Amino acid sequence: MKCPHCKVEIACRCTVCPLCHVPFNNSEGALDAAKRLPRAFPPKGKAPFLATSRFDKIYLAVAANLAVLSFLLEFLITGRIKASVLIAALLFYIYFSIRFTIQHTGYFSQKVTAQTLALTLIIFFARRLMPRPMFVFEYLLPSLYILAMLIISIFILIKHKYPQHYLMNLLSIAALGLTPMLILIITKNCFYILSVYAAISAGIVILALFLFAWKNIRREFIRLFHL
Numbered sequence: 001m002k003c004p005h006c007k008v009e010i011a012c013r014c015t016v017c018p019l020c021h022v023p024f025n026n027s028e029g030a031l032d033a034a035k036r037l038p039r040a041f042p043p044k045g046k047a048p049f050l051a052t053s054r055f056d057k058i059y060l061a062v063a064a065n066l067a068v069l070s071f072l073l074e075f076l077i078t079g080r081i082k083a084s085v086l087i088a089a090l091l092f093y094i095y096f097s098i099r100f101t102i103q104h105t106g107y108f109s110q111k112v113t114a115q116t117l118a119l120t121l122i123i124f125f126a127r128r129l130m131p132r133p134m135f136v137f138e139y140l141l142p143s144l145y146i147l148a149m150l151i152i153s154i155f156i157l158i159k160h161k162y163p164q165h166y167l168m169n170l171l172s173i174a175a176l177g178l179t180p181m182l183i184l185i186i187t188k189n190c191f192y193i194l195s196v197y198a199a200i201s202a203g204i205v206i207l208a209l210f211l212f213a214w215k216n217i218r219r220e221f222i223r224l225f226h227l
C-alpha cells in the first residue's frame with residue numbers, strides 16, 4: 001500500500017507512516033489497509049507457565065543428584081536424614097526463587113554475585129546471634145559459596161558463547177569459597193566437611209578458570225582496573 005500523505009510504499013503493519021510520521025486514519029481506509037500487512041517483527045510470545053529452559057533442565061538434574069547423594073551419604077554415615085531434608089529443600093527453594101524472579105530479567109550472574117556478597121556480610125555480622133558463632137564458617141558460608149559457584153557455572157555452560165562477562169563473578173565467589181576453611185584453620189577450630197568441600201570446589205574452579213579462560217580473565221582485569 002502507499003501512504004496517503006507522502007505516497008511512500010509501505011510494506012509492513014504500522015499505524016504511522018515511517019517516512020512522514022503522519023498517523024493513518026480510516027477516512028481513506030489507510031489504517032485498515034496497513035493492518036492487513038504483515039508484521040515487521042514477530043509478536044512477543046508469552047512463555048507457558050511450565051515451559052522449561054536449558055537452565056531449568058541442568059539445574060534440576062544437578063540438584064536432584066546432589067539431593068540423592070546427600071540423603072545417601074547422611075543415611076550411611078549417621079543413620080538419619082535430617083540435614084539432607086534441609087539441603088534438598090534449600091536446593092529446590094533456590095530453584096523456584098531463580099525461576100520466577102531473577103531469571104526473568106538480565107544481569108543474572110551479577111545478581112547472584114551481589115546476593116552472595118550481601119548474604120556473606122549479613123551472615124558474618126549476625127554470627128554473634130547464633131548459639132555457636134563458628135556454625136557460620138562450618139556450614140552456612142560454605143553452603144552459600146558452593147551453591148553460588150554451582151549456579152554461575154551452570155549459567156556459564158548455558159551462555160558459553162560469551163563467558164567473559166561472567167568469569168569474574170565466578171572467580172570472586174571462588175575466592176570467597178576459600179575463606180571459611182582458612183578462617184577455621186586460623187582460629188584452630190576443627191575442620192568441618194562442608195568448608196573443606198567448598199575450598200576444594202573453589203580450588204578446582206580457580207584452576208579451571210586460569211587453565212581454560214586465562215585470556216578472557218586477563219582481558220576483564222584490564223577492562224575493569226585499567227592495568
Ligand SMILES: [Zn+2]
Binds near residue numbers: 020
Ligand atoms: Zn507518509
